[in-house]
Amino acid sequence: MSHPNLKAETICQVGIIVHDIERTAQKYCEVFGFPPPQIVETAGFAQSKTTYNGQPSEATAKLAFFNAGQVTIELIQPDEKPSVWREFLEQHGEGVHHIAFQIKDTEAVTGYLAENGAGIAQQGLYSDGSGVYTYVDTGPLLGTMFELLENFPRS
Amino acid sequence: MSHPNLKAETICQVGIIVHDIERTAQKYCEVFGFPPPQIVETAGFAQSKTTYNGQPSEATAKLAFFNAGQVTIELIQPDEKPSVWREFLEQHGEGVHHIAFQIKDTEAVTGYLAENGAGIAQQGLYSDGSGVYTYVDTGPLLGTMFELLENFPRS
Secondary structure (H helix, E strand, O other): OOOOOOOHHHEEEEEEEOOOHHHHHHHHHHHHOOOOOOOEEOOOHHHHOOEEOOEEOOOOEEEEEEEEOOEEEEEEEEOOOOOHHHHHHHHHOOEEEEEEEEOOOHHHHHHHHHHOOOOEEEEEEOOOOOEEEEEEOOHHHHOOEEEEEEEOOOO | OOOOOOOHHHEEEEEEEOOOHHHHHHHHHHHHOOOOOOOEEOOOHHHHOOEEOOEEOOOOEEEEEEEEOOEEEEEEEEOOOOOHHHHHHHHHOOEEEEEEEEOOOHHHHHHHHHHOOOOEEEEEEOOOOOEEEEEEOOHHHHOOEEEEEEEOOOO
């Protein structure tokens, strides 16, 4: 029983955790000929409303994005505070942390995944407030973490 | 200095290592509504000419593929023999093992990546002999392993 709002064709991002985003981003530029990306830092709780394992969190990360057609390659350098990103870096070292899907109705999809045994690990607003991301503990079910990305309708 | 045969837009696959491919494939079918995939087993050295760290290898894996638009989600269950897959499973557990790119001229691209410090980790022919895959040790450079996929011209 799949959910109509979660389609494999909406895969839109592969997120890679790294130690040093400036260094790795430069390597991506060298290997693929990308122009230098903007490196953005996510906001703290007051703005992002980030929760990690259900609790408010001040954890942030530096992010860089590379456009690769349907898919964006996202580099993530976490700060030292507890987060899904920091947890992954400490347990696994650098590597692919998640696959992201563009969805509608985060509540419906997270409810559906929770019924399948995969709860919410971390959630927060985009830095510009234009949407919400949700990391779901799909690892035991699907072999890796999934991220759900929902853009809010523009008013 | 990027290589013209290695373009980010040719990203075509995300490969996930799992312990039990039948179980995980079934979960993907449940979550995304996929029909049950064919699970194929890669061939031994005589047919695949697999090399691992430069040495002939009899390692095999069970594979399943799900079509997700530009990208295919590949599940991989390695056998017990040494391979990049088995190495990953033992070091990291289940997770995303590689990002694959469709390329032309494997020799040119692997030569280019070798100049950038990323050598060949494993290489072999597709089970049906229609192409060649190459895993390249891009982890230290780019945060994850890359796979290069080259389809041979049809004669």
